[in-house]
Every structure is written in C-alpha cells, then in structure tokens.
Amino acid sequence: MSQIDRAVALLEQGRTEDALKLTEPLAKGPNPSHQELATHSQILKVLKRHADALVFDQLAAERYGRSPVAWHNLGATLDDMGRAQEACAAMERGFALGLNAPESFRVYGRALMAANQHDRAEAAYKEAFGRQPANVELASEYANLVWMRRGDMSGAQHIMDFAFHSGAPPGGPILTKARLWEAAGERDKAADLLALAAQRLPQDVGVLLAVARAQAERGEVADAERLVRSAQVLAPKSPGVLNQLTIVLLAAGKAEEALAAARKGLAISPDDQSLWGWAATAARAAGDPLYAALSNYEGNVAPYDIETPEGWPTLEAFLADLAVTLRRMHVYQQHPHNQSVRGGSQTMQMLVGSREPTLVALFKAVDAPIRAHIAKLGQGDDILRKRNTGDYRMAGAWSVLLRPGGFHTDHFHSQGWLSSAFYVETPTEALDRETREGWLRFGKPPIEVKPPMEADHYIRPQPGRLALFPSYMWHGTVPFTTDESRMTVAFDIVPA
Template sequence: MRQGTEAVTTADHERLARARAGVAARPVSAVAEHNLASVLGDLGDFAGAEAATARALAKGGDAAETWLVRGRALQGLARLDEAEAALATAIARRPDYAVAHRDLAQLRWMRTADMRHALAAIAAAPATTDLIRVHATVLTEAGEGAAAAALLTRAVAARPGDPDLRLMAAAACGRQGDAPAQLAHATAALSLAPGSTGAAKAAVEALLHAGRAGEAAALAERLIAAIPDDQGAIALACTAWRLTGDPRHAAWCEDPALVSAATIPTPPGWPDLPAFLADLAADLAARHRWRTHPLEQSVRHGSQTQEDLARLDVPVLRALFAALDAPIAAHLGALGAGDDPVRRRLSGGYRFAGAWSVRLTPGGFHSDHVHPRGWLSSAFYVDLPDAVAQEPAGWLALGRPGVPTRPALGPLRHIRPRPGQLVLFPSWLWHGTEPFAGDATRLTVAFDLLPAE
C-alpha cells in the first residue's frame, strides 16, 4: 500500500510499547494494567484489553474507568451480557459517569431498540448536563423528538446560563421545526460562550432555518477563516452560499473532480470480485449483531458495526483495505492543484481515520450529514437489494443539507450504488441515502481519510 495508508500508525506502536513497558516496570500496578488495556482497546485488540482489565482488577484496581474499558472490550468480543454488567459496575462506582451511561444506554438500545430499557440507569442518576445530553439523545434516536425538546426546555428553564444546555435545546427545537426557538437558544449560547465553535455553528444553523442566509454566510465565513479544516463549518458555509447564489458553492460543491466512483480490483487470493464480495459480506454479517442503529449516527432502520474495521487483523478485511488503495490513489492523483478544502491539504498520501460497516433493512436510509473528523469520506458497496435498480431507491444523495433551511434544498446529484464500487467525496459535502423497499438488505463499508502526516 502507499506510504501513509496504514491504519495502525507508528504513533500507535509507540503508545503500545510505552504501555507494555509500564507494566514491566510496575508489575503489581493496577494502573499500569489499566493503561495497557486502554491502548489495546483503542487499537481494536479486544481480547488483549479484556485480559489486561482482568489483571488490573486482580491487582486491586476497581476504578470506574477500568470497568468502562472492560465493558468496551467485552462488547468488542460480542460478550454482550458481560459488557452490560461491566458498564453497570462503572456507573455503580461513579453514578454521574456520563461516558459509561452513554455506552450502556447505547448498548442496550442497539441490542433491544427499547427506549425505556436504554434509559433505565439514567433515571436514577444525577441530572448533570452531560447526563441530560445522554437522556435527550436516546429520546431523539427513539423517535421521541418532542419529548427530547421538552426535556431540554425544562433543563434550560432551571439553568438558563448553561451554554451546553442551550446548544442542545437549539438542536432539538430545530429538529422539531421551531426556527424561532432554535435561534433564541443558539444566540443565547453564543452570548454565554462567545468563543465557542459549537455555539457559532448552532447560530449559523438557526439563521439558515430562519431564512436569514446572508447573515448565516457571514458568520460561517468567519468560522472557516478561524478553523479552515472544520468540515461542519465548511458544510454550513456552502449551504449559505447555495442559498445566496455565491459562486463559491459551485466551485467547492459542484466540481465533478471532487467526487469519484470506481470499482476495486479483485484482491489476490479470490477468483473474481463477486467471490471476494461474498466472503466480505459473510464476515460483515457476523459483526452486525445489533437490532437497531447506534446513537448520534446517520443510520435509520439498520445497524452499524462498532469496531474500527481498518484496524482488525482479519484476512478479508485486510484484503479490502489493500484493494481500496488503487481507486483512492487515482482519485487523489486526478485532483490537481487548487485552494478548495480538499486540494489545499494534499500531501502525497493518505491514512485511514476510522472504518465501519452499515446494514440497512428495507425502509432504511442515512439521514443527510457530514463527517466532522474527515477530509475525504466514502461509500463502498458490498451487497445491494434489487430495489436499487429503480432510481433513486437506495441511491447515494449528495448536497442535500442535513439541517433545515428556508427555502428547503434538495440533492445536487444522486449516484446509483453497484457491488464492488467505491465512491469518494469531500467529508464536508452533505450526503445521505434514499430509502428503499423490498425484502433484502443493503450492506456497505464506509471510512474516512485524512492526509498523510
């Protein structure tokens, strides 16, 4: 593969070496074992992380953080009952541990699609800002947006000076179509935290919803001047420019070279691409053990894997990421020079920054979104329902904003998915998937790329 494409980086190896050295230097230390477990978990070695947390506990460790790392490792090993128990123990050790509450709520939600079960631990927890966020998130994901907005409205009334609550309330009101309330909460958050990027973005979103695109553009332009690689800020600026007719929208969002679709070569060891895709689909199917989608993701009516596929030492997955190099390299090589947010960051290579799989069931779709931590994003099609033959069922939609605007805006284009095809596009370009009917599922792999360091 090209230099810089490795998923496990030199920095990862150095972190792991330091953690192992720490255990060797302090063989009776529970903290050293915890630190090793945390690194192993980050690298996708769930068996190693589980073993290290067991040693930490045996050495007297009982911290909430260790139980969290253990719960995540057990989840990665598909020992889901044990994972729930470990996360519940983390919460017992620290009742306001919001990260553990979120992990437990998400695990229960994905396993059961039962909102009450997902929220059971939060009901007895302190009403901190972070736990209110988890509560509202679960309500939203369960389709109870009005209840989430009401929860946040009550929280703001009790703590009107909390900018984080204001931001959450702004988003909830926006989803409910209440543009005036959204704008009121967003401007209050920006007044309370004038240096907050999140508050500034929330204000731009509210202005777009209120039909004040010129003001939204001015604020979004200040944002991207300050943080030029913020993918969410770029998306909001482009949305405002589309509404105001600014030519920068065409230059950044309608340039055909920024989007490519290509079929991968057949990886070595397989007779043809269909045989490889069949083996890949079988591996991915075993990872889709969930009943419903995770929290705060774009998936609706489907499931999403929870481990970083690019880090896993599994032959069919390693073959996939090796085969992806050719179309990625061709895409980068065809871009040429430019000052748009993709071309100006070209460094001669790339690295993976997270990879996952999504399986949509009939009626499923991706809501329109961007990838805030990416540079280039993707869709790789593994197995598709027959319904995609009928435009635009199950097709990729590009350019339709994932935030409400006045007037509403539709997609700039659709791309029909095909098995073995990789589609690449800027991470800041709004993208989603159209619903499809029938009785078959739609299986994909997606990943983000960053420029090579």
C-alpha cells in the same frame, strides 16, 4: 521539574510535537521507566499513532509485568486499534493484578463489545458505572449499549437519570436522553424535554444550542433564533454557537446572514468540518460561488471499483466472505443513538486493525483507489486541497447494515478529511427504481431551509464499489422499501 513533567505540561498546552521530542529519547533509552514509556505512548496516541504507541505499551508490559496499569494501557491501545480479543486478554491480566478503576472496566466493556461478548460487556459497563455514576460519557456509552442490544428505552433512560441524581452536571444527561428519544423516533418528546431544560438551565450553552436545533426542525424558527442568540451572548466566539446560528438563519431564509456567521466561525476555527458543511449550504442559498468550489462534484467526488483481493478467485467470492464476517458483528437490534443510521445496525468496534482476513484484505484493496483519489485532488488553496500531504491514515472504520426501509439521515463526518462508503451488499431491485431508492445522495441539508434544497448529486451503489468524497459534504441514503438489505463499510481518512 523533570522531563516527563515538562512533557505533560506541553501536552496540556496542546504542544504535542514538542512533548514528543522530550519523551522519545527517554522511552527509547536503555532503561526506560514505566512512567517514561506510558507518557510517550500517551503522546503518540494523541497524535493518532496507535501502532507506534503499541510498541511502548508492549515493552512496558514486558518490563513491568506486575503493574496493573501497564496492562490497562496495553489493553486500551489494543482496543483503540480494533484488536478486541487481545485487548480483553490484557485487561484480564490487569484485573488479576488488582485493576479496579472505572476506566479499566469501561475499556474492558468496549473490548468485550468488539469481541461480540455482549452479556459480559454489559456487566463490565455496569461495574464501571457503579464506580463512577456521575461520568456522563460513561453513562451515555452504557445507555447506548442497553438501547442498541434490546431497544430498552426505559433502561437506557434510567441510566441517564441515575447519572443526573448522582451529581452529573444536568445538561449532559438531558442531552443524551433527548438523543435517545430521537433515535427511537420520538422527536416531539425529545424537543419537549429540551425546551423544559432550556427554561431551567438558561446558562447552559450546550442545552440552548440543542433546543435551538430542535425548534428549528419543528419549524419554530423565531424561537430557535432567540435561543441561539442567548447562547451567543454567553459564548460570542464559540465556533459551535456560530455554527448553530448559521443553521437557524438558513431555516429563517436569511442566507446572507447565515453565510456571514459561518465565515466568522471559520475565521476562528478554519478546519471545522461542520462549519464548512453549513457554509456550503449558506453559499448555495445565497448564490455565492463558494458553493461551486466546495461541492465541485466532478473534482472532489468519485466512485472506484476495487480489484479482486489476492486469495479469492473472484470479487463476488470475496464480497460473500466479507459479508459473512460483517454479519457476525451486526448483533444489535437498534441503531446507535448518536449516529446517522435509521432502520439498521452499526458495528461499534474499530475495523481497521482487525485480524479478520477479509477485513485485512479489504483495507489493502482500497489503498490504491484512495491514493489515486488523493493524487487526483492534487494541491491547492481550498480547504480540501491545502491539507493534502499525498499520504493518509485511517481515522475510523465501521460497518452499517440497513434493513428494508432503512436509510442514513443526511450528515457529514466532523473528524474526517475524506470519507467513504464501500458497498458489500446492495438492494438491487430498489436501486433500479426511478426514485433512486438506496442511492448515495449529496447536497441535501438535514433540516428544512429557505429556499428548500434537494440533493444535487448521486452515486449508484454496487457491490465492490468505493465512493470517496470530502468529509464536510452533506450525504445520506435515499430510503428503500424493497425486501432487501444494504451493507456497507465506511471509514474516514485524514492526512498523514
């Protein structure tokens, strides 16, 4: 077995650092092969070290410039980093050399979306889907683009139906169709579709959990508990099942049982942000001190007002330029089907890594507040502080533009450690109302639980303000009704 084969085997076993130790001397050697460079880059990207991976993808494109795969790999990494125009150029070089795989057209579609070339993006997704129609993730991305661009529910649903009839496992298309209906405000249609799916797919754990959640939201708590118990029989040690059991038990008013289920899940998956979020809710309902430790708003949550970035005379001037940059990216009619936004739009490209001067300046300006907050958190044994290394990296960044009546549903960020909201524009008239319209709220779960819970902490937005908080915390936006808009940049960070 070659060193590369060993590295791939280690990667498949989850031993990523060990795999890296094998490929690093090969990729950095005097004459690395295409496979050595590509495998080393792949491992670096699994470790979220995209900037390091880019060096080896660029070297592969220079050394093996007639290889279409080298250009695909380079384009994919550039797209992951938010460098859309460069990603498009790399993919086009690859296509000229013979790229024809569905994944290449998919990467190209994502890069074109990020470059605001949406007709071409949709054409690229159509090419990818035509080559691999049973790929549920690809179909879901394609359907989401059709939905966001035009609000075309019929077209989006047709894509998922086609995936199903092309041989995709039935659960995936059904779950995406249900999320699309929910995004369109048709919650009953989504719940009815899921209920029918549960009857026909009684062994599909994902479907059972989705139906249980929908039934709990409708107030059909006994049926929800029956469904999640069925899923538990099929997958008794699944953190996802135990998470959903926690939710349903909270809806049923069984706080102690809910907290026990969450603790059982956390024993299996100790860093699961969803389980921590629901454990906090269960602890609050049960009067357990865990809630105070997890919320600890004074110690864990804070607003910071950034300094004026270099190159702008005032903070107001910078924010005005930043708003212009972001509005060029807010081109969608509808919100994504799988995010918390309602009544607005969300950018779909990775903003970190963008060459736009305003975005480069923004991420430089928020560095000091982030580092101050990490220092303030300090070390400790709790789930937040025990991960604190004193350093960080961005795990994702996007912008949201809410229209009048818009809001974020209460949610958490499953892939983060610390999450954020940076305010570019705020609905000033709404914010001054006694009802706190447009404010950022914390602590309110997204479904009705017993006893009922309202938010127990708020931050008042203002332009130039950055809010930082643990990713497991429930947070959302109080809807606002004034004829104003609300624009933010949000990002997740993880320890480095």
